Amino acid sequence: MSAAIPAETLAYKVLTGEQRAELESGTFGGAPVDLADGYIHMSTADQVTATVDKHFAGQGDLHVATVDLTAFGPSLKWEVSRGGALFPHLYVPLPLAAVVAMEPLSRLPDGSVALPQPE
Template sequence: MTEADRPGVAYKILTREQLDRLLADGSFSGAPVDLADGYIHMSTARQVRGTLDKHFAEQDDLHIAAVDLAALGDAVKWEASRGGALFPHLYAALPLSAVTDHAPVKRDETGKVNLPSH
């Protein structure tokens, strides 16, 4: 992925409790896996389904936050992860001001994830 190919929006999958914390506190420091790894894991639109299927398969009441990457500046690093694909990783707390929209996780009849508008 070249610099020009990187999208301006990434997506963070959150539990209801995590979304509520983000909305109440105005920022989100990360899920347990984020805290353990030292950054907040996010996905591009093409990566969200794989992330949900691999890491959230048995969980209910999940939500997706659309995140404006430009608002996060240099705190976002594109790093190789699953299958060598580059994923956006946030090396800071996620501020509510960078979240452009959020919605419950919903899939269409083919299993494709419906993403929140941004």
């Protein structure tokens, strides 16, 4: 049995259906905004609902990938972004091996995004 992954080592990447298919092929190089900025944007558990509301409003076929950050070392940087908060930015392609859970985007009764939980 594997040990639970600490919540502070997890981040979340919102993907379109097409982007999910790319990730499932082995690696995800990034969404257009990621490619333009030079890194893959991710969010913490506390940030993901605002990210979806701001950047994905009205879009369907969305998925949330739970990413284990422990393997990235210096290619992962915590940088100031929206509202002065630190966000995880990945400066290499996202490998499927780092994704510990992935589900279609759904909302909880309070409106927050349901976060896929690693098994």
